[in-house]
Amino acid sequence: MKVRGIALWRVILLVVLVAAIAVGSWLVFDWSRFARTPLSVPVAGQSIDVARGASFKDIVRDLRARGASRASPLYWRVLAIEMRASGRLHAGEYLLRAGMTPRDLIGDMANGKVMQRNFTIVDGWNVGDLRRALAATDTLSHDMADIDNEALMKRLGNEGEHPEGRFLPETYAYVKGDTDSSILKRAHAAMIKTLDAAWASRAPDLPLATSYEALILASIVEKETGRADERPRIAGVFIRRLQLHMLLQTDPSVIYGMGESYTGNIHKSDLTTDTPYNTYTRVGLPPTPIALPGRAAIQAALHPVGGKDLYFVAKGDGSHVFSANLDDHNRAVACYQLKRCQ
Structure with missing residues (x-):
């Protein structure tokens, strides 16, 4: 009876071990499939915002809400550990590109490859047109919206300068949360550089x-x-x-x-x-x-x-x-x- 009992336990142990190996293998296979399978991006140009201090649970919750991923937060955490990215994900807005895998997204977050947006100043706009376009851009932070042109130029460091014509029409890249004043400063500096170079080579x-x-x-x-x-x-x-x-x-x-x-x-x-x-x-x-x-x-x-x-x-x-x-x-x-x- 004792021998039979030991043999039975060995069989049970073997079955449990085989089952554990099977489950483990399936989990490894399923995790590997998750890491290399493209996210579901139903709308082109969709993005995800990662707030400072956001957890994998927060990120996955957002991705689930967008229909981009159904994976467990644990899978994402393991992927970050495997990529040596855990604890060094950067806050910001990230573009969900067509064909992007979870590994690609974690890589972007680890490298701070935040989504670049563009603001175009159109040739022939006046400064009023420019200010209205900036105010209507909801991905910018507005720190110039409620001041007049005189105060605007003072805040830009050009007190007493008439603002009309002072900003170069061009496309300026920015990231979500940048200020409208940062766009204006760059456009003002670009106009000075362009005008100075053109004046120096004038007819x-x-x-x-x-x-x-x-x-x-x-x-x-x-x-x-x-x-x-x-x-x-x-x-x-x-x-x-x-x-x-x-x-x-x-x-x-x-x-x-x-x-x-x-x-x-x-x-x-x-x-x-x-x-x-x-x-x-x-x-x-x-x-x-x-x-x-x-x-x-x-x-x-x-x-x-x-x-x-x-x-x-x-x-x-x-x-x-x-x-x-x-x-x-x-x-x-x-x-x-x-x-x-x-």
């Missing part, structure tokens, strides 16, 4: 005393045309007008001076109502830029096309007709603006 004998005057002219060119091939030619018209002390007579500057009273149409009375920005009543450049000029407009202002053109009129298709004298210009206006072509 000779321009009637522009300072780089700021070049910035003002560039902003006018930016608003007058969106065609790259026309910018230097339009800049040439304004350069010659400045040299001849002619009125610039540029509608975008008048509109800028009208401010909120502009409702989409410009009338003859608007052209005769004097403001600092009315280039139909005042000779020379307006006192400040009227928009944020891009690199191409700055280059055009400082490298204008030569010739005799002093006038241009929009054709209605985005292009312009250029004229060297008033008679030709009036005929072009009659044809393209009044539809009285002869």
